[in-house]
Amino acid sequence: MLFFKQLRAPVFMTMLGMLLVGCVAHHADEPDRQEQERASKHDPATPTIEATNDDEDQRSIQQGKALFHGKAACSECHGEDGNINRVSHSQLARLNPPPTDLRTPNDKSPRQLYLIIKYGISATGMIPIQEAAELNDEEILHVISYLSHLQGHSPSFDLISSQSFLPHTDTDVAISLICEQEALADVDKEERCEDRYAKRYRDLIIGRPPDISIDRYAEIEAGCKRQAVKDLDTLALCYRTEYLASRPATHKVGNDQ
Numbered sequence: 001m002l003f004f005k006q007l008r009a010p011v012f013m014t015m016l017g018m019l020l021v022g023c024v025a026h027h028a029d030e031p032d033r034q035e036q037e038r039a040s041k042h043d044p045a046t047p048t049i050e051a052t053n054d055d056e057d058q059r060s061i062q063q064g065k066a067l068f069h070g071k072a073a074c075s076e077c078h079g080e081d082g083n084i085n086r087v088s089h090s091q092l093a094r095l096n097p098p099p100t101d102l103r104t105p106n107d108k109s110p111r112q113l114y115l116i117i118k119y120g121i122s123a124t125g126m127i128p129i130q131e132a133a134e135l136n137d138e139e140i141l142h143v144i145s146y147l148s149h150l151q152g153h154s155p156s157f158d159l160i161s162s163q164s165f166l167p168h169t170d171t172d173v174a175i176s177l178i179c180e181q182e183a184l185a186d187v188d189k190e191e192r193c194e195d196r197y198a199k200r201y202r203d204l205i206i207g208r209p210p211d212i213s214i215d216r217y218a219e220i221e222a223g224c225k226r227q228a229v230k231d232l233d234t235l236a237l238c239y240r241t242e243y244l245a246s247r248p249a250t251h252k253v254g255n256d257q
C-alpha cells in the first residue's frame, strides 16, 4: 500500500478511485525477494539483455526492472515490461492521455527521463513518482537504465548518472540564469531555487515530445507564448494541451506489436 498511501495528488486519486487499491496492494505487499526473483526470471517477450562487459550496468538494469514492477509501481500504468497491453488493471490503461508504451524507442535523454520521474508531466496521470514512491536518486538511475534497455539502447550506468544530474536542456539553462540573479539579490534563496522553478517549468524541461515535428513544435511554442508569456504555469499547460492534441494516436491499448 506504500505507493498509494504516499500519494498526495487529489486529482490522481479521484481519477483512479478505490478501484485500484486491490491490485496495487497485491503488488506492494509482495516481499522484495519475490520481486527480485520475478525480475531475474527470463521472459521470452522481454528483449534479451545485451552482452556488455560491465556487471554494474547489468545489475543496474535488473534493479531498475525490479523497481519498475515493484516499489516504483511503473508497471501498474505502463504495463509489465513497459508493454501497454499488459497493464494489470484495465482502468489504468484508459487514462487520458493513455500511459505511453515504454518500449517504443524515443529521443529522451537520461536527464529528461530523470526530470519526468522526479517532477511528473503535469495535466496527465504521470504524477511525480519519485515523491509518491519515495525513490532515492540512485533508484531513479536504475529505473532509467531499465527504460533505456527496454528501448534497445543501453548507455552505461556511469553515463546515466553523470547525465541525469547535469542541467543541460534549454530550460535548465534558463532556470540557472533566473537563480543566479535571485542569488545575487538574496543569498538564502539559492538552495531551493532550481527545485522551485523546475516544478513550474516541468513541461518545458521535458522538451519537444519525440513524436511531434520540429515545425509543429515551433508553431505551438509561438502560439502559447503569445497567449501566456508572463505566466509560466499557464504557458506550461498550453504546451501540454497542444502537444497532446498534436500527438499521433499511437501506443493505444490493443495496438500490440
Ligand code: HEC
Residues within 6 Å of the ligand: 068, 072, 073, 074, 075, 076, 077, 078, 092, 095, 097, 098, 099, 100, 106, 108, 113, 116, 117, 121, 124, 125, 126, 127, 129, 143, 147, 209
Ligand atoms: C498512475 C499512472 C502512471 C504511473 C504509476 C507511471 N506513469 Fe509514466 N506516464 C503515465 C501517463 C498517463 C503518461 C503519458 C503522459 C503523456 O502522454 O504526456 C506517462 C508518461 C511517461 C513517460 C514519457 C514517455 C514519453 O516519451 O512521452 C515516461 C518516460 C514515463 N511515464 C515513465 C514512468 C516510470 C519510469 C514510472 C515509474 C517510476 C511511471 N512512468 C509511472 C502514467 C503513469
